[in-house]
Amino acid sequence: MVWLAVVPGLQARMREERLDALAADARRVAPTITAALNRSVDRRRLDALVRRTGEAIGSRETLFGVARGSEGLRLYVATDSTTEVEIRDLRFDVGGEAARTGAPSQGTEASDEGPLGEAAEPLFLTADGRRRRVADYVLVVSEPLRALPET
Secondary structure: OHHHHHHHHHHHHHHHHHHHHHHHHHHHHHHHHHHHHHOOOOHHHHHHHHHHHHHHHOOEEEEEEEEEEOOEEEEEEEEEOOOOOOOOOOOOHHHHHHHHHOOOEEEEEEEOOEEEEEEEEEEOOEEOOEEOOOOOEEEEEEEEOOOOOOO
16 A cells, blocks of 8 residues: 555656756757847748757757737747647647746646646847847747656
8 A cells, every 4th residue: 555655746756857857958948049039040940940959958849939919818839849830739838828927837738649748938039138028939848758657
């Protein structure tokens, strides 16, 4: 019966450690991507940069643009480190939270391939030499959590 008490706690700790590592990766690559966005690099270069930084950290990177309008806040995929053009099975709620709050966010969500860990970092562009007060983009770093023990 010790298993019933130990494994769920161990699984939760392992999941939190993985999410913290994803958040650290997002913080580490965010300045490079923000700098490219501030320089208005073309789409091809931005795609290559996101692919390269995703490969360097060993996780998927999805860059969302943030649109604000009369219907509220909406995220759209600007680029992704994979070649996926349309992402149907994921909601990336952490990205929406990071865009709304202007603060990093992390969490998990179910995907077609099992649980996915996600960490979102809001990106603030500069205008007239000043950092904007609202997030213009959100970088979400994600990876499957399949390797965690099941309860």
